[in-house]
Amino acid sequence: MAMTPKLQALLAAATLLGAPAFAADAPAKKPAKPAAPAHSLAPLPLGEKVGWSHAPFEAGDCSICHAKNDPKNPGPLTKTGNELCFTCHEEFAEIMARKVKHPPAVQACTNCHNPHNSRERKLLVAEQTALCFGCHADIKGISEKARVKHAALTTGSKCANCHNPHGAHVEHLLVQLPFDLCVNCHSKDGVSDGRGSTLTNFTKWLEANKVWHAPVEAKDCSACHKTHGSENFRLLVAEYPAKFYAPYDPKNYALCFGCHNDKVVSEPETTTLTNFRDGSRNLHYLHVNKADRGRTCRACHEVHAAQQDHQIRDGVPYGTKGWVLKLNYTKTPGGGSCAKTCHETKSYNNQAGQPAKKK
Numbered sequence: 513m514a515m516t517p518k519l520q521a522l523l524a525a526a527t528l529l530g531a532p533a534f535a536a537d538a539p540a541k542k543p544a545k546p547a548a549p550a551h552s553l554a555p556l557p558l559g560e561k562v563g564w565s566h567a568p569f570e571a572g573d574c575s576i577c578h579a580k581n582d583p584k585n586p587g588p589l590t591k592t593g594n595e596l597c598f599t600c601h602e603e604f605a606e607i608m609a610r611k612v613k614h615p616p617a618v619q620a621c622t623n624c625h626n627p628h629n630s631r632e633r634k635l636l637v638a639e640q641t642a643l644c645f646g647c648h649a650d651i652k653g654i655s656e657k658a659r660v661k662h663a664a665l666t667t668g669s670k671c672a673n674c675h676n677p678h679g680a681h682v683e684h685l686l687v688q689l690p691f692d693l694c695v696n697c698h699s700k701d702g703v704s705d706g707r708g709s710t711l712t713n714f715t716k717w718l719e720a721n722k723v724w725h726a727p728v729e730a731k732d733c734s735a736c737h738k739t740h741g742s743e744n745f746r747l748l749v750a751e752y753p754a755k756f757y758a759p760y761d762p763k764n765y766a767l768c769f770g771c772h773n774d775k776v777v778s779e780p781e782t783t784t785l786t787n788f789r790d791g792s793r794n795l796h797y798l799h800v801n802k803a804d805r806g807r808t809c810r811a812c813h814e815v816h817a818a819q820q821d822h823q824i825r826d827g828v829p830y831g832t833k834g835w836v837l838k839l840n841y842t843k844t845p846g847g848g849s850c851a852k853t854c855h856e857t858k859s860y861n862n863q864a865g866q867p868a869k870k871k
């Protein structure tokens with residue numbers, strides 16, 4: 513396939529932090545300058561259960577930060593604003609000098625932290641996710657309403673698994689480049705998706721399979737996945753069939769056809785649209801374009817990375833027992849062949865409109 517200008521543009525757009533490749537994907541909405549929700553900064557009333565207490569407050573000497581050591585009336589602070597915090601948390605002066613800064617942290621550390629004590633971990637003024645959602649209603653909407661949810665938002669440090677709520681070197685306050693973020697967490701064996709299938713160990717998979725799909729090569733996982741939640745199978749940005757067989761309808765392949773020409777699968781005869789053809793007989797059409805049991809792209813292609821050219825896969829998982837059927841694909845000059853798995857050995861010839869010789 514020749515690189516079309518559209519694909520070139522997409523690849524160019526698929527920078528590390530580029531805009532999503534899908535027109536249907538509305539540009540990220542900026543939160544309308546959220547106002548900090550009102551919360552008290554006083555020490556928790558006596559008798560309330562304290563979950564977390566700030567070491568200098570625990571020390572009991574109010575004058576560490578206030579003018580007087582009088583618990584009833586400690587008076588004004590010795591330093592104003594974040595400077596007070598930086599006197600002890602020196603590393604935060606560096607964090608807040610980073611290229612990407614979180615406006616509420618620039619404004620006041622106390623937008624999120626109680627300087628005395630709190631029911632919440634890390635002295636937060638409210639449960640962390642609720643705190644973020646208080647200002648980021650759009651992300652709240654996406655993640656709560658999404659049909660497919662991402663456990664990355666609700667396990668471990670939650671939003672802070674991926675974002676530094678203070679400042680960062682990477683756009684969108686990310687703690688690492690997005691590709692590293694995804695791959696590093698998806699680097700364990702045997703992690704379940706909670707519905708009986710096992711997720712890929714990406715560090716291993718990408719290491720073992722050197723033919724990377726162009727958007728993966730561009731390190732742009734977000735070209736196809738919505739991190740915070742999605743309506744589609746596997747958090748995809750657009751539709752893609754979930755099963756091995758599917759009735760053909762271009763709508764179901766909106767993901768692939770967002771970047772690839774759908775004519776590859778809709779024209780029975782061609783000598784230009786695809787090299788997966790025998791003479792002019794379009795074998796993509798033949799395999800995929802069926803009213804009931806059309807094979808989905810995953811029958812032959814790996815979507816992330818594979819050993820063979822064109823991301824042709826080695827084998828396909830079959831049935832519920834985890835059998836893997838070998839595809840035994842061999843590329844030949846001007847064609848290719850598949851041996852003895854889905855059918856007897858068959859070959860195709862895509863040169864000069866000539867079909868492969870019958871055996």
Ligand code: HEC
Pocket residue numbers: 552553554555566568569572573574575576577578582583584586589596622627628
């Ligand atoms: C680590 C520094 C620190 C220490 C120690 C500290 N405070 Fe504070 N305190 C603050 C900050 C910061 C504020 C918020 C001021 C603001 O922004 O309005 C504050 C505000 C308060 C307020 C007003 C809360 C409000 O809603 O306006 C009270 C009451 C208070 N502190 C009591 C105490 C008492 C009593 C002690 C000692 C037992 C103490 N603080 C020790 C940092 C400290």
Ligand code: HEC
Pocket residue numbers: 566567568576577596597598599600601621622625627634635
């Ligand atoms: C007088 C020194 C001092 C000042 C001033 C101070 N802190 Fe602290 N803070 C500490 C110490 C000591 C700890 C405990 C550190 C530890 O356990 O590693 C701490 C812990 C924290 C923690 C919890 C971190 C953790 O993992 O336990 C937060 C959040 C925090 N401070 C925020 C603030 C904020 C916000 C301010 C300014 C309003 C502030 N601090 C001012 C000394 C200070």
Ligand code: HEC
Pocket residue numbers: 594597598601604608614616617618620621622623624625634636640669672677678
């Ligand atoms: C938008 C909310 C928000 C603001 C504003 C904010 N923080 Fe935090 N801070 C957090 C969250 C959330 C965590 C917990 C992160 C985690 O779980 O890894 C945290 C953690 C911390 C910790 C503990 C770090 C650790 O390694 O455990 C310290 C110290 C701290 N903040 C200090 C500050 C200081 C100083 C400021 C002002 C410059 C500030 N924070 C402003 C949300 C905020």
Ligand code: HEC
Pocket residue numbers: 540541542641644645648650651655664665670671672673674675684686690693734738739740
């Ligand atoms: C698994 C990693 C991950 C987690 C967890 C995560 N995010 Fe994000 N977030 C990203 C990435 C990556 C981007 C960059 C845009 C993109 O690719 O979708 C982003 C972008 C954003 C943006 C700015 C762009 C936009 O889409 O509006 C906001 C705001 C945001 N995230 C808030 C949150 C909040 C709030 C949480 C917790 C509920 C959270 N994120 C949890 C990875 C994550």
Ligand code: HEC
Pocket residue numbers: 540542543545546547548549614615616623624640643644645646647648671672675677683684685
């Ligand atoms: C007090 C309100 C407030 C709270 C609380 C808050 N944010 Fe923000 N956040 C903002 C504002 C304002 C911006 C800047 C939005 C803009 O770019 O127009 C922002 C920006 C961001 C961005 C970068 C967006 C981008 O496109 O680059 C991320 C990511 C983010 N916040 C995550 C979080 C997370 C995670 C939390 C909870 C720990 C949180 N925010 C809590 C107000 C808040």
Ligand code: HEC
Pocket residue numbers: 660661662663664667668673674690693694695697698703704705706711733734737739745746747
């Ligand atoms: C903090 C760890 C963590 C990070 C970072 C992370 N993930 Fe995940 N992800 C998980 C876990 C745990 C699951 C399995 C549970 C689930 O289904 O959500 C998962 C599931 C998924 C799924 C399958 C969802 C389903 O239910 O079918 C996809 C797709 C995915 N992640 C993509 C990504 C992408 C893309 C990134 C980078 C933007 C990323 N992940 C970053 C932890 C993480």
Ligand code: HEC
Pocket residue numbers: 691694695698710711712713714725727728731732733734735736737746748752754767810815816
């Ligand atoms: C070209 C689109 C595309 C790109 C780019 C992409 N993915 Fe996927 N991803 C998919 C599709 C399609 C599926 C479903 C595969 C299937 O079921 O056959 C999927 C499934 C997944 C899954 C769940 C299934 C599994 O095997 O674990 C995870 C996790 C995942 N992708 C992570 C990533 C990460 C991390 C990146 C970036 C390195 C990435 N994806 C880049 C399209 C893409």
Ligand code: HEC
Pocket residue numbers: 513514515516519522523533725726727735736752767768769770771772809810813815821822823
């Ligand atoms: C974000 C854009 C994007 C999406 C979405 C996408 N691709 Fe691709 N794909 C590309 C680009 C760019 C290339 C490289 C084009 C080239 O080599 O001419 C490519 C190459 C391929 C190749 C290898 C072509 C070759 O000859 O080596 C296959 C096979 C493929 N994609 C299948 C798929 C399938 C299946 C899907 C849907 C699950 C999909 N793609 C979704 C952008 C995308």
Ligand code: HEC
Pocket residue numbers: 513765768772776777785786787788789796799800807808809810811812813822824847848862
């Ligand atoms: C029955 C196996 C099979 C299925 C199913 C299949 N492909 Fe292919 N595809 C191939 C083979 C084999 C090639 C390599 C052709 C060559 O260059 O000889 C290929 C090549 C490609 C290419 C490179 C350009 C070209 O057409 O020569 C793209 C892009 C592609 N396929 C996308 C898809 C998409 C998208 C789907 C699902 C809608 C899909 N394929 C389904 C076998 C398959």
